[in-house]
Amino acid sequence: MTTQEITKFQELVYTTKVETVMATNVVVLTPTMSMAEAKELMELKRISGAPVVEGDKITGIVTMSDVIRVMEQGNLHTPLTDNMTTQVKTVLRDASVMEAVQNLGRQGYARLPVVDHDGRLVGIVTTSTIMIALLREMEVSFQKKEAERLQTYRASHIFQDIASDDTSLILRFVVGEKDFDNAGKASSMIKKSLLRLGVPPPIVRRVSVAVYEAEMNLVIHTDVGGEIIVDIRRDRLKLSAVDHGPGIENLQQVLQPGYSTAPQWIRDMGFGAGMGLANIKRCSDLMTMLSEPGGGTRLEIAFSFGDEARRVGTKI
Ligand SMILES: Nc1ncnc2c1ncn2[C@@H]1O[C@H](COP(=O)(O)OP(=O)(O)OP(=O)(O)O)[C@@H](O)[C@H]1O
Ligand SMILES: [Mg+2]
Secondary structure, eight states, X not given: OOHHHHHHHHHHHHHSBHHHHOBSSOOOBOTTXXXXXXXXXXXXXXXXXXXXXXXXXXXXXXXXXXXXXHHHTTOTTSBHHXXXXXXOOOEETTSBHHHHHHHHHTTOXXXXXXXXXXXXXXXXXXXXXXHHHHHHHHHHHHHHHHHHHHHHHHHHTHHHHSOSSSOOEEEEEEEOTTOTTTTTHHHHHHHHHHHHTTOOHHHHHHHHHHHHHHHHHHHHHXXXXXXXXXXXXXXXXXXXXXXXXXXXXXXXXXXXTTOOOOOHHXXXXXXXXXXXXXXXXXXXXXXXXXXXXXXXXXXXEEEEOOHHHHHTTOOO
């Protein structure tokens, strides 16, 4: 196991809930049983202990060591309730697996009944149910990582695999006006795609900030939303945020840091500091804005991918 895998395992122990790792087909004993009947049922089900349940409450627990003790005393036909442990250690279904592990390990319990907030039995955990479930979770997370790695590999080779004098990849996103539920989705999809394409992370971070500000301006300031178009080439990226209104009266004014026409309700949501366009300018290699009052606005942003692109004289 590598260090990274151990960390992942530890992380799972802390972040996974007991209900994910518990067995739900719990074998239970009833208070009317004798110890002999408890022994028989546990042998039949191949288990070494089981909770005693009355109605939906746990009233005790009986283990094979209780059975052996009672058998040695010749008391196997006495009621189970005379011989069970009544102080039952349980664990809540939404507790972390860590809590169960600590009780199973340090406190020496072999099994812990799992209860909901009303104290009802909902499952049981043992070291083996935990191990099996966590290994399954590890497998799922490994497969997800592999799929992401494969996608990244495929996407990062697109410019090598496609033969042309100049390959360009165009991504389009529709941005709805005042659609705060979906605001930020275009920028997060662009970020993901650029990382998969192998664009250096520091550049992706700058693009993300710029495109997020551009997307929010379409959401907040337009009448009917707009469109974000990303044109990606091997050595550079161009981004346009286009809308059809209301347009801007004074471009010089809106480019001033701190200038905003955002109404109070937008400011109450944490926007409207008048810093969006200034941020875009700061993060990008080139920014131009065209607008017509009553018409629309077109914001163009460009990023170069590195020194090599500049050296060969690529025009942005
Ligand atoms: N697409 C657009 N259509 C019309 N007006 C716009 C558009 N984009 C920006 N503006 C105008 O430019 C102003 C400044 O924009 P900027 O992004 O810098 O700040 P903001 O959006 O007001 O606040 P912040 O971005 O800090 O939340 C806006 O208040 C708005 O008047
Ligand atoms: Mg803004």
